[in-house]
Amino acid sequence: MVMDTPTAQAMVTTLSTPQQRRTQLPPPPGGNGWWFDGSSDDPQSLAVPSWQFGTWLGLGTLTVLFAALSSAYVVRIGGERLAFALPPTVWLSTLLLLANSVALVLARRALEKKNRHFIRWLWASFGIGVGFLLSQLATWQVLASQGLFLTTNPHSSFFYVLTVVHGLHVLGGLGALLRCWYHLRHRSSYQRLRRALGMTATYWHFVDAVWLWIVALFVWTSL
Amino acid sequence: MEQPIAHAEAAVDAHHHEPHSFWTKYVFSQDHKVIAMQYMITALVMGFIGMVMSWIFRIQLAWPEHNLPFLRFLMPTNMESGTLQTPGYYMLVTMHGTIMVFFLLTAILTGGFGNYLIPLQVGARDMAFPFLNMLSYWFYFLSCVVITASLFVSTGAASAGWTSYPPLSALEKATPGSGLGQDLWLIAIALFIVASTMGSLNYVTTALNMRTKGMTLMRMPLTVWGIIVAAILGLFAFPALFAGAVLLLLDRHLGTSFFLPHLVVGGEHIVRDGGSPLLWQHLFWFLGHPEVYILILPAMGITSEILSNGARKPIFGYKVMVGSIIAIGFLSFIVWGHHMFVSGMNPWLGFAFVITTLIIAVPSAIKTFNWLGTLWKGKIRFTTPMLFAIGFISTFVTGGLTGLFLGNSALDIPLHDTYFVVAHFHVVMGLSSVFGIFAGIYYWFPKMTGKMMNERWGKVHFWLTFVGSYGVFWTMHYLGFMGMPRRYYSYDSYQFLPPSMHTLQMVITISALVVGAAQLIFTVNFLVAWLRGKKAPDNPWQATTLEWQAPTPPPHGNWGPTLPQVHRWPYDYSVPGASADFVPQTVPVEIEPSGEHHRAAVHVNGHGYTNGSGNGHHA
Numbered sequence: 072m073v074m075d076t077p078t079a080q081a082m083v084t085t086l087s088t089p090q091q092r093r094t095q096l097p098p099p100p101g102g103n104g105w106w107f108d109g110s111s112d113d114p115q116s117l118a119v120p121s122w123q124f125g126t127w128l129g130l131g132t133l134t135v136l137f138a139a140l141s142s143a144y145v146v147r148i149g150g151e152r153l154a155f156a157l158p159p160t161v162w163l164s165t166l167l168l169l170a171n172s173v174a175l176v177l178a179r180r181a182l183e184k185k186n187r188h189f190i191r192w193l194w195a196s197f198g199i200g201v202g203f204l205l206s207q208l209a210t211w212q213v214l215a216s217q218g219l220f221l222t223t224n225p226h227s228s229f230f231y232v233l234t235v236v237h238g239l240h241v242l243g244g245l246g247a248l249l250r251c252w253y254h255l256r257h258r259s260s261y262q263r264l265r266r267a268l269g270m271t272a273t274y275w276h277f278v279d280a281v282w283l284w285i286v287a288l289f290v291w292t293s294l
Numbered sequence: 295m296e297q298p299i300a301h302a303e304a305a306v307d308a309h310h311h312e313p314h315s316f317w318t319k320y321v322f323s324q325d326h327k328v329i330a331m332q333y334m335i336t337a338l339v340m341g342f343i344g345m346v347m348s349w350i351f352r353i354q355l356a357w358p359e360h361n362l363p364f365l366r367f368l369m370p371t372n373m374e375s376g377t378l379q380t381p382g383y384y385m386l387v388t389m390h391g392t393i394m395v396f397f398l399l400t401a402i403l404t405g406g407f408g409n410y411l412i413p414l415q416v417g418a419r420d421m422a423f424p425f426l427n428m429l430s431y432w433f434y435f436l437s438c439v440v441i442t443a444s445l446f447v448s449t450g451a452a453s454a455g456w457t458s459y460p461p462l463s464a465l466e467k468a469t470p471g472s473g474l475g476q477d478l479w480l481i482a483i484a485l486f487i488v489a490s491t492m493g494s495l496n497y498v499t500t501a502l503n504m505r506t507k508g509m510t511l512m513r514m515p516l517t518v519w520g521i522i523v524a525a526i527l528g529l530f531a532f533p534a535l536f537a538g539a540v541l542l543l544l545d546r547h548l549g550t551s552f553f554l555p556h557l558v559v560g561g562e563h564i565v566r567d568g569g570s571p572l573l574w575q576h577l578f579w580f581l582g583h584p585e586v587y588i589l590i591l592p593a594m595g596i597t598s599e600i601l602s603n604g605a606r607k608p609i610f611g612y613k614v615m616v617g618s619i620i621a622i623g624f625l626s627f628i629v630w631g632h633h634m635f636v637s638g639m640n641p642w643l644g645f646a647f648v649i650t651t652l653i654i655a656v657p658s659a660i661k662t663f664n665w666l667g668t669l670w671k672g673k674i675r676f677t678t679p680m681l682f683a684i685g686f687i688s689t690f691v692t693g694g695l696t697g698l699f700l701g702n703s704a705l706d707i708p709l710h711d712t713y714f715v716v717a718h719f720h721v722v723m724g725l726s727s728v729f730g731i732f733a734g735i736y737y738w739f740p741k742m743t744g745k746m747m748n749e750r751w752g753k754v755h756f757w758l759t760f761v762g763s764y765g766v767f768w769t770m771h772y773l774g775f776m777g778m779p780r781r782y783y784s785y786d787s788y789q790f791l792p793p794s795m796h797t798l799q800m801v802i803t804i805s806a807l808v809v810g811a812a813q814l815i816f817t818v819n820f821l822v823a824w825l826r827g828k829k830a831p832d833n834p835w836q837a838t839t840l841e842w843q844a845p846t847p848p849p850h851g852n853w854g855p856t857l858p859q860v861h862r863w864p865y866d867y868s869v870p871g872a873s874a875d876f877v878p879q880t881v882p883v884e885i886e887p888s889g890e891h892h893r894a895a896v897h898v899n900g901h902g903y904t905n906g907s908g909n910g911h912h913a
Contacts, residue, residue: 124503147569147573
């Protein structure tokens, strides 16, 4: 059964009826339309722009990825203590990533003030990121020299898996920094550059936090 | 202050960047409607492959000792003598499950309907991240290519079941399909997860952040609610399987022991130690259970939408419906252990999983009663989409009730790995989602293509599918209770299975072939309607939601120069005093002819609305 009455007709009949008993709506109950009916004058949206919300959501997904790997680690070792000492380069890596977060905060601040120094902080962050990867290479080298490989024991297996998956995300972060630089080179609008840097910085803070989590996890299993 | 800028940018983009070349318009398109169609067509093709697989193994189960040489046309390897070989059987059931769950149902419900409906139903011009959306489809396409290619490798496709439990899936020598086929399976699933994540980011962000003026969350159609909650489940559940897939690949190729304990295989000790196959089960089911809600929630949304439209009544208990969707979504994350009752878990842990599982019955029952409440005293129009929506309620109730049996560990332990389980999940997850999908296809086909599908053949399709499916699965429940084990390729040498069970196997297969034939009717109807169907009016179902206010089919940018403005909720059907029995969301409230404040009228509807008062107009 197919009805052919077009919507337009319904509109016309509704609109053409006399409005003598028209009543005024009560004032809307406030808010930005996030939940309740009411302020239909504003576009309905969250308090944050889409790119920022999307970034957070994506980071939520990555959080589950690292949480799944971490809990797999905890379940797999079943309370067994870490069988090797963490190489000292792990602490160098940690310092580098903390410095990276600081550099990105400063870069964002400088860009807000339209200060050209932000380029300097951008490159500083890139350099620190590369330094982190080198420091990670050194860490793996140290472990390998002690005869600890991917298959040696569950601790070393998960250490390699977690740090390699994390390292791949660091590579992604370096790509994001290059994208900011690309926007700058190609004279994209200020808004666009701000958005690119905002996403990059949020992502890097997340990657840095994940590193702290991984280190904490291995410190905990060595206790 | 960024939002107005973003909106303005979007409008400008929509008008000035309409693609004109064939490649950017139809292939690498960033338009959500084209991507939706790409998703739908690809998923339907994959579904067709999955269905043909089920025909072959169903024929094997009904006539295990017969040679059927004509089947060699469908499956050249593993059918040499005209009988399906054992490895071929396991390959087919594995691939049938994988393809149906991921590559058909997940893809079409979120990728297809999500893409098409979210921007149109919330009044946006496109998705929040169109480029990511395009990438999502192409990753999905790639994953489909990989999984299909795995059918053609020399050792055959994966055959460790759609759940790919190790050690079967971890040892290369375990089954013939555990070679390259299993690797391709893992790679395809990983690609699929990437695709699904990119899509889901878009669906959630678009629905929350790009709604047009007046479209508050509590005025969103239930379809959008169902899809975005499903997308959120996907975002937070799929990474667990991704992690599992990475670890399993390492176990397979780099000698790790994440899932492999010390084993003696064929008299040989394998050089692994200490791994836990149960770890995989936890990672798999942490995704696997939310996954079934990723399928059912969008189908529930579609059903709610179509029931309200077909009954010409407001949806009963809208806010509770939204609350139930969210509650089901939340609960789905804490029930995965009920798939593992027989794995030797601590009975107290099993008890906890029983409780969380049974609690899901509460929001599910609320939804069911609300659907019945919506139908109650409605002026039901038995169109094809409406029939499928009602069919959804039927299968959801039937399958849901057997879920209560299986959610209880005391009953699950004897019923585990019998046909009862197979019947349960097919009815509640497979059939219900499929009914939702068909309802949605028949309902939105006119908007997507500008053509009407044939109603008579649509009804034939419905009745054959509905009756045939019950023929398959009622029988299967019965066999399950009798103790028919699942995964048996042939069962004629087991004395505990009486000959009457063989007869029932034939009933199942014949019913399955009838259902299969019905899908061929659907395919022809779909193609003929698209090519030369009757031209569809803009709003053939006299619906209230925004997509029906857009031109048919909607142009690039959806809305022309100005975005629509929303003034009311999406279910204003048979509003007392209104001139038509439906009032679109775009009609302002103030000029309602009844003179009543409109929101008051809706509240009256919510509490025992009597139908037909003041309906001056009916088609």
